[in-house]
Amino acid sequence: MPFDFKKEYKEFYLPKNKPEIVTVPAANYIAVQGSGDPNEEGGAYQSAIRILYAVAYTLKMSYKTGRKIDGFFEYVVPPLEGFWWQNGVTGVDYTDKSAFHWISVIRLPDFVTKADFDWAVETASKKKKLDCSPAEFRTIDEGLCVQIMHIGSYDAEPASVAQMDAYLAQNGYENDLTASRLHHEIYLSDPRKTAPEKQKTVIRHPIKVV
Known part of the structure; x- marks a missing residue:
């Protein structure tokens, strides 16, 4: 399993x-940072989600390509997560979604290195014809x-x-x-x-x- x-x-x-x-x-994540209403059709948030999943599934399926990742094991892509804030607001004001700033993330298995991540961004960009360069490799310690x-x-x-x-x-x-x-x-x-x-x-x- x-x-x-x-x-x-x-x-x-x-x-x-x-x-x-x-x-x-602390854990490592694929991260895309942006701002704006997450419900906006074709907006920055929806674009970020496409990038996250493109990179996440490229890594998940890497064992079917020529890319060998040390320590790799098959896994379920973890759920989408988000960090949210608004300038000048403590916490979140749910009535003003256009003022949102966000960092959308998907957790990475510990065996994924920065080099593996960079390979996945480049590979996903080519295969999906999607610019995945906004994706970052981030370590978050909550x-x-x-x-x-x-x-x-x-x-x-x-x-x-x-x-x-x-x-x-x-x-x-x-x-x-x-x-x-x-x-x-x-x-x-x-x-x-x-x-x-x-x-x-x-x-x-x-x-x-x-």
């Missing part, structure tokens, strides 16, 4: 639908966080964030949202195939001890 990050690291991908504290270790499984539409996320905030206040923590520690979402449902009220999204905030 291919390695599945969601199943092997359940504490990071499948939390309960109530707040919990986790320490998230550290101490609070997270929750949000079930429902993206616009209903403030209710789950409020639960996390209340939990922090009751347990001696506070949010630590900064320019480098951002609101984080992990998308476990395909919005094209899942009713909004049934969508599952992990919401994660960086925190610190009061």
Whole structure:
């Protein structure tokens, strides 16, 4: 069976639908950074998603090409994730999507090196006829966080964030949202195939001890 990050690291991908504290270790990601409304047809966000998946699947299928990656094993491409912020706003204002800045990411297996990544960007660009050069190899170390499984539409996320905030206040923590520690979402449902009220999204905030 291919390695599945969601199943092997359940504490990071499948939390309960109530707040919990986790320490998230550093990991490598394919990342594309941009800004604008994620719902804009043909916009920057949708372009970023195409790039992410093109590079991700090129790496996943590398064993069927001449590219040999040391330590490679078959795996399920991890879910799409996003880090979100707006200038001058603490947290996220869901009513002003045009003001969003984002870093969209897909986790990489540890065996993928920067050289392997660069090969995948070049290969995907040629095979898909898609400029994948905006993709970056990033190491992200989230550290101490609070997270929750949000079930429902993206616009209903403030209710789950409020639960996390209340939990922090009751347990001696506070949010630590900064320019480098951002609101984080992990998308476990395909919005094209899942009713909004049934969508599952992990919401994660960086925190610190009061």
